[in-house]
Amino acid sequence: MSFTPSTAVRGPLNLVNVTLEYPDGEGTIKALDAVDLTVQAGQMISLVGPSGSGKSSLLAAAATLIRPTHGLVMIDGTDATGLADKDLTALRREKIGIIFQQPNLLASLTAAEQLIIGDHLRGKAVKAARARAAELLDIVGLSSCADKRPHQLSGGQRQRVNIARALMGDPRILLVDEPTAALDHERSDSIVRLLRRVTDDFMVATVMVTHDTEFVPLTDAVATMRDGKLTAPVLTAA
Numbered sequence: 092m093s094f095t096p097s098t099a100v101r102g103p104l105n106l107v108n109v110t111l112e113y114p115d116g117e118g119t120i121k122a123l124d125a126v127d128l129t130v131q132a133g134q135m136i137s138l139v140g141p142s143g144s145g146k147s148s149l150l151a152a153a154a155t156l157i158r159p160t161h162g163l164v165m166i167d168g169t170d171a172t173g174l175a176d177k178d179l180t181a182l183r184r185e186k187i188g189i190i191f192q193q194p195n196l197l198a199s200l201t202a203a204e205q206l207i208i209g210d211h212l213r214g215k216a217v218k219a220a221r222a223r224a225a226e227l228l229d230i231v232g233l234s235s236c237a238d239k240r241p242h243q244l245s246g247g248q249r250q251r252v253n254i255a256r257a258l259m260g261d262p263r264i265l266l267v268d269e270p271t272a273a274l275d276h277e278r279s280d281s282i283v284r285l286l287r288r289v290t291d292d293f294m295v296a297t298v299m300v301t302h303d304t305e306f307v308p309l310t311d312a313v314a315t316m317r318d319g320k321l322t323a324p325v326l327t328a329a
């Protein structure tokens with residue numbers, strides 16, 4: 092299935108009045124409360140806020156992994172909330188790269204194979220996938236590690252494989268959850284700089300949840316979650 096923008100597109104990622112409620116005893120809890128967010132191609136937004144404020148819920152809604160109770164989740168011009176599960180899965184594979192805190196690499200696969208397997212699921216030819224995987228591993232600085240398995244890589248290298256894997260489908264959107272949580276300062280800095288570079292070079296719309304406010308200046312703007320509400324992104328000085 093191919094997805095083409097059907098309405099005026101404000102950005103690859105556009106959340107409009109998104110509310111997400113979870114059952115909570117007799118009542119409900121609003122994990123997201125009328126959230127609006129637009130992220131343009133080539134723009135990187137930091138998402139900060141206290142524990143329980145709704146950051147993971149926002150990423151999950153933007154990733155189309157969870158359907159909001161109200162509101163629109165526009166992915167490159169397509170309203171994801173109106174799609175059947177099968178089409179939603181296809182949209183996610185085509186448009187969204189997700190980078191979790193833990194790389195979740197498969198222990199038995201080499202770095203190159205971690206990337207190729209995703210393209211296999213997308214139904215792409217193996218030869219083209221091999222070439223693309225080699226190119227992306229080079230871009231993330233791992234060309235000499237293509238044949239290494241996860242246990243032969245450092246934490247920072249595993250996170251680089253994770254980033255390269257998320258780029259395999261040529262996504263329009265990158266959603267990144269605490270990418271530096273398990274890394275020391277130097278590796279954290281280089282991972283956020285890498286995310287900045289791929290946002291610029293691949294013109295993706297990137298949202299990065301982070302508790303490390305020191306990396307916020309590497310991003311274009313910072314938005315704060317509090318009790319499910321999102322402040323308008325504030326441009327950083329850089």
Ligand SMILES: Nc1ncnc2c1ncn2[C@@H]1O[C@H](COP(=O)(O)OP(=O)(O)OP(=O)(O)O)[C@@H](O)[C@H]1O
Binds near residue numbers: 114146148316
């Ligand atoms: N599956 C769920 N069922 C019920 N309530 C949930 C569920 N997931 C999250 N919540 C609640 O929704 C609110 C927002 O949680 P969320 O995990 O999105 O916050 P967060 O900012 O990502 O927190 P953290 O930084 O600790 O990961 C919290 O009150 C949380 O308890």
